[in-house]
Amino acid sequence: MSISNLRCKECSAEFELDASFYCTSCFGPLEVLYDHSDLKPDEARRRIQAGSRGIWRYSDFLPIDGRAGDPLEPGMTPIIRADRLAERLGTEAEIYIKNDAANPTHSFKDRVVAVAIAKAKELGFETVACASTGNLANAVAAHAAAAGLESYVFVPANLEEQKLLATDIYGTNLVGVNGNYDDVNRLCTQLADQKPWAFVNVNLRPYYAEGSKTLAFETVEQLGWELPDRVVSPIASGSLFTKIARGFEEWLEVGLVGGEFPVFNGAQAEGCSPVAIAFAEGAKVCRPQRPDTIAKSLAIGDPADGPYAVAQAKRTEGGIDAVSDDEIRAGIRLLAETTGIFTETAGGVTVGVLEKLARRGELSAGEKVVVYITGEGLKTLDANRDGFALAEVDPDPASFESKFGQEVAV
């Protein structure tokens, strides 16, 4: 780790490395500035390979020193080649699924929270908090419990019950806010101004967001120290999408990997698609929306990093698409049937967009496409409840045969 300052992404003003998240002159977002001038790629690669089996192996590229024995260390989630999925999609591209549901609280949010909580401890905070659509709530509550910190978790009160119960269990102060995620976010921005707390995605956001770069680092390592040709990732605030790009960029800059920068395809739900619409209209800013979609974990109507996500898709000649709730449900089912991976609605969005790209013929034969599956299906079970009916039989073979109509071989 060799971080020097926080820097405004808009006007480049520099700030101390404390709990601040926006530029005092232009309100632009702050990001962590690294000094890699002394970094030798061979040595960095050795340190990575000799490191832990999770995100702390990338401490050189994170804003905090890795913690030995982190009981909830996230990362090094499986990447699998999904040939049957490619076949069903009718594409000859090589499809890889990066299954980030395989983290301690079953979403990619463990990555950002592990970094933010380590930073919160370093800065001396005793209480951590967040504004969440659910997955972050789970992660903050769990990591705070593991670290022995007090926590406050703010969520829209109408969240999926699975996500509420799986947050409350860790003994956090769970606060259901009467409003949508953007209302929760506004409340937390105001509280962050008044309370001596570390809001992981408000006043610690510059550090928190860095955790998402580890998805890019792992992808490179798991593909044999090579870049993919294309990535497909969901977009809510746009932070994950832009930080995956930043991860690839950083490793290209320091020489840990070579080759062409991947094409970036973003995925949103039609019921909350401010970034997809801005991309389609060629706009530089996103008009806020009032979300109405089953993909609640992506339901951010006023995405903080929306303009950067649009620019990222444009720069790489990729795109940002939106899919309907029915396409989300179909995406969840398609992934489960072809890979054995059960994802939540956000993953349904991502697979839905992959399906669109394949249908439009945008995936070339042999190109390596990495699809980021960011959360677990058990958290949004209700999404695919409609149309489900259990086939019941009596406990005797004749009853089974009458229902399933097969001959018993004697």
Added chain:
Amino acid sequence: MAVTVKIPSQLRAATGGQAELEADGTTVGEVLDAVFAEHEQLKERITDDGEVRRFVNVYVGGEDIRFGDGLGTGVEDGAEVTILPAVAGG
């Protein structure tokens, strides 16, 4: 038409430390102009070329003015206008 304007802590150096200001106006634009007349430094921080900066959110009674008429959004007597950084969340 007196309106309360809430200022985030990082901008309070420009208001002599005040967290809340009183101003008159019938639209958000008029209220902000009244605030800028008193606290000149705030103008450049919050607006750019007469528009609200893209990483600044302005709310009237909790409602984002972009769902209304932007700076033309009307304010009632006693309303609360809140200025917040837009780069949180996600």
